[in-house]
Amino acid sequence: MRQEQSLNSSLIFKKTSFCRKIFYTLLLYAFMFIVGCANVNSQETQSGSYAENPYALADSLLTKVFSVYQNYTRDGFERLVSQDFNPIRSEFIDTVEKSFYAGNILEMHCFTDKALLSSDKLSVNFKWQKKMLPYGTKEVALLTGAANFVFKHENGSWRIYQVSGDSPF
């Protein structure tokens, strides 16, 4: 009973907290409205789809990376990795290659949590699932993790620039 009360009050508090956040957000927008009524010479706001929804870009890049990885060739994956990859590019590609040749990859899925776009970089936080049958074992392995990929825009393409967290490779 006491636990239930505590849970209820916790839920009420969460609701109140959420409402207050919404209130402050609306207050901020109202403020922006008011100050924006001054005489202005505004520049155009951006209408590029990726700037508005970097999640679409993030999803397509992750899909491409996992697709190339599941049908790995050294040359194919090399082309996805930025020449400025840090810390060490070839060490990363060797790790990916070892991981691919370690077993049969049955499935890979990813779910984007956050996609942040700056002038030439896209940071993507995502969760991933990987199902594989490593060579020499009898058990199908179900692996999950959360990783961060940073893609860099260079020569007209987005390439992997940095990998952190639980690498899916």
Next chain:
Amino acid sequence: MQNSLKVGFNRNGAIFILSLLSFLYVIPAYSAKVFCLAQLLPSTNNYYNSSVPTVDPAIPANSFSLSKRWNDLFDFSSYGEYGKERSGRISGAFSQEIDWQNIGGNHTKSFLTQGMDYLSELHVNIQEKLWSDYNFESRFFIRKTDNKYIDPRRDARLKEFNLRVLNSNSLYELGNIYADFSQFVLGSSLEGYNIQIAPNSFQKYYVIAAREHPADESAAKFQRNFFGGKADFFLFKDSNIFSNFRVGLQGGATRDDGATLEHTIYTQELRNLVGSIDGEISFIKIFSLQYEIARSGYVADYLAQSKNYNSGTAFRVQPALNFDKFSVRYLYYYVQPEFYTNFGSASADKRQQQVTVDYRFNDKADCSFIENYYYDRLADSLRDKRTVNNEKYLNFNFRPFTSRRDLNLRPYINYLSTYSDDDRNSLKSKTKTVGFSVNDTLSGKTTYGLNYEYRAFEDGANDKAMSEWFQRVGVNLGNEQQLLNRRLYYYVEPSMDIRRTKTDDDKDINFILSFSGQYDMYNNLITRFGYNLQNTDSAVPDQDFVNNRSFFEFDFLLSQKRSTHVVFRAERNWFKYDDSAQDYNETRTILKFITNF
């Protein structure tokens, strides 16, 4: 629990209030200055070109009344038609998905859960023109799901929140940000404040105050904060010698906030300080240089009696020579074992030298060669042996026919040699990867290709027990044609892998067949289908398996303008192993609604 929520609320509330105050005081004070500078100086630093285009001087001064702003903002009917006279808008995307899943056989081998799963996502973008050339932009993303793999919590979650006021020379940002100073100091996704100001084309300043994550009681982690600043100076702007001469000074402090959790024997209060000088020097012709030198201080647990303070240096320099047909780039990378950067990126205890040479023979052929040599166990390292890696990569790119530029042949070879300086040279190995790919397009409607890769891993230690050899070959064919006056596209890709090991005379043989396609049944109805077969004949007894996966999808387009779709999809996955205790099958139907607004 309530207390922690209260703390969380107070902090969030404070962030909102502070942001409000910061906009109240900072922007009006600064806007006039920027406006004047904008008149005097050509804006060459359009740093935010991904989000804001350059000012069009032809646009006359506008005055937006409050009612026009209100109408423009909530005018959803004119979706996709945003003229220059529009003062602001709200746009976004909404999707809702219902999955029904059924699992047979061994449930533990499936990522799915029996029954129904729901997923709702809302992306909202708000844009508003402000005074002078300032814009206000906001973005947030809310997700609600009961799929534990997507999110462990079932309530509606604010996954991303961002507010920004910006013009071509300054940015004031609050919320989720990607903070980026330099490789060794900062490149990370954070929550907090980001201010960037470029008073003129010669200098730019950055200030960041943010956190990586809030306190986590279950993981015994304090809230981790970052405070840092950066100054970029662009020298010799009008020089006839340099096209770019940037010098950057940056520093950042990472600090766990010990007040956010009760101290226990498991909690540790990290302190990390990193400062660096970096830059680029590009001559008008031929030569360019990138460099960074950084110094860090690090205490893993500031509360410990023995604080064990570490400090280290990191350095990288990358000169490059560029000619018409030939370019060469050298990288020297050196990071001491004691160097630590929490929000930057560095491979500690590593020295690397890399040379990259690109050569273009003519329009039909070019090649690239990389020599990479790196090792660890530098002075003061705690490692018990040194691992040395020497890698060479060579690839060619041929387009032999001028009339058929899509015909492309790419052979490549990679050679990696690894060894260690311990008595048994326990890491000694050689990895050779050789392959090629051919791809071509016929009359713009048919693509085809062939790829082959051979990989040999030769274990130089352990009596070569880990040695293995792979051969992989695959072909692909894609074709688009008209069937009953409707577009049909299909793609088929069979491939085969053969693996041989030192310890087994038999081979692993994997056969994979992928087939997918799309048929436009009507203008507003598209069908998609796919089938994937994975069949393995294993060298080890009782380890053969067959995996069949297939799907069929109807995609109804309800509104072209808003890209509104209703998608119905059915999936079937059937895994059969020699050991039948591993067998499982999955059936999944998905109903999804997607629209932009």
